[in-house]
Every structure is written in structure tokens, then in C-alpha cells.
Amino acid sequence: xxxxxxxxxxxxxxxxxxxxxxxxxxxxxxxxxxxxxxxxxxxxxxxxxxxxxxxxxxxxxxxxxxxxxxxxxxxxxxxxxxxxxxxxxxxxxxxxxxxxxxxxxxxxxxxxxxxxxxxxxxxxxxxxxxxxxxxxxxxxxxxxxxx
Numbered sequence: 332x333x334x335x336x337x338x339x340x341x342x343x344x345x346x347x348x349x350x351x352x353x354x355x356x357x358x359x360x361x362x363x364x365x366x367x368x369x370x371x372x373x374x375x376x377x378x379x380x381x382x383x384x385x386x387x388x389x390x391x392x393x394x395x396x397x398x399x400x401x402x403x404x405x406x407x408x409x410x411x412x413x414x415x416x417x418x419x420x421x422x423x424x425x426x427x428x429x430x431x432x433x434x435x436x437x438x439x440x441x442x443x444x445x446x447x448x449x450x451x452x453x454x455x456x457x458x459x460x461x462x463x464x465x466x467x468x469x470x471x472x473x474x475x476x477x478x
Contacts, residue, residue: 332472333361335407336437337417341366341396343447343454344413346376348437348461350384350391355469363407365399367420372397377447383454387462404430411435411468414442437464 336348345364353362374396375381384391401424403410410433412418418436425431437443443460446453 332359332409333363333407334468335399335403335410336362336364336413337367337399337410337421338364338413338443339366339417339445340368340371340447341398342371342374342377343380343445344443344457344461346391346394346396347380347384347454347458348411348413348443348465349394350389351387351458351461352465352468354389355465356472360472364394365397365403367399367417369398377454379446379451379454382451383458386455387458399424401426404433407433409433409435411437411464413437414445437461437468 334352336345336352338344341364345366349362349364356362376391376394381392399421404425410421412421412434418434421434422431438460443457446457
């Protein structure tokens with residue numbers, strides 16, 4: 332199974348989400364991340380995201396930012412977005428119902444805030460939100476793979 336995590340710039344939230352979820356899944360699952368903006372293409376994750384991930388023994392330092400493309404809907408089975416704004420941007424790229432069904436908010440009832448303009452404690456808070464969401468996703472995916 333292939334899963335894509337999406338935020339705005341692909342340097343704060345989605346790299347964390349990628350690293351966290353990948354750490355909770357078997358190796359036969361592929362987790363990647365992308366952003367809805369192209370501004371950061373090729374850049375490393377924000378140093379604060381790297382620092383927080385390292386704090387929890389997850390290395391995201393080799394990730395590189397990229398923009399989501401229409402081809403991603405052919406490649407990935409599930410696409411999780413961090414907030415409603417990015418949800419709208421990702422859904423705008425779809426052209427069929429099957430693609431739309433792949434896309435959802437990572438947290439059902441809550442948006443993951445963008446910590447970019449904040450200090451390290453906000454990155455830690457975002458980490459814990461994504462960790463909780465990843466626990467749920469990993470549990471659901473492992474249950475599906477048993478069927």
C-alpha cells in the first residue's frame with residue numbers, strides 16, 4: 332500500500348507525518364509526502380521538524396520537498412491532508428470520483444495547524460497530533476491487511 336501525506340509547503344507537517352507513519356508500518360507500506368505549493372521543491376524539511384522528529388527517534392533529514400501532481404492519484408492508495416485548505420487544493424486536482432475517495436483529512440474532526448511561524452513547542456504539539464493520527468491509521472491498515 333502507498334500513502335501520501337500532504338501539507339502546504341512539504342517542509343513542516345507532511346514530512347513529520349511521513350516519518351511518523353512510516354515508523355509504525357511494516358516495510359511493505361510506502362509513505363511519502365508532498366505539498367500543494369511548489370516554492371520549496373527540493374528543500375529539506377524545516378530544521379524544527381527535523382529536531383522534533385529526532386527527539387522521538389525518527390530521522391526525516393533525507394526527505395526532500397515536492398509538489399503534489401495529478402500522477403500521485405494513480406500512484407497512491409490513500410492521500411491524507413493536514414487541513415481543509417489543503418484538502419480543497421488537493422481535491423481541485425482530481426478529475427474522477429475514485430481519486431476523490433483517496434483523499435481525506437488526517438484528523439477527522441480537527442485540522443493540524445501549520446507550525447511554520449511558531450516556535451519549537453508548536454512543532455512538538457503538531458508531532459503529537461500526527462502521532463495520534465498515525466496510530467489510528469496504522470491500526471486500521473494493519474487490520475485491513477489481515478483480511
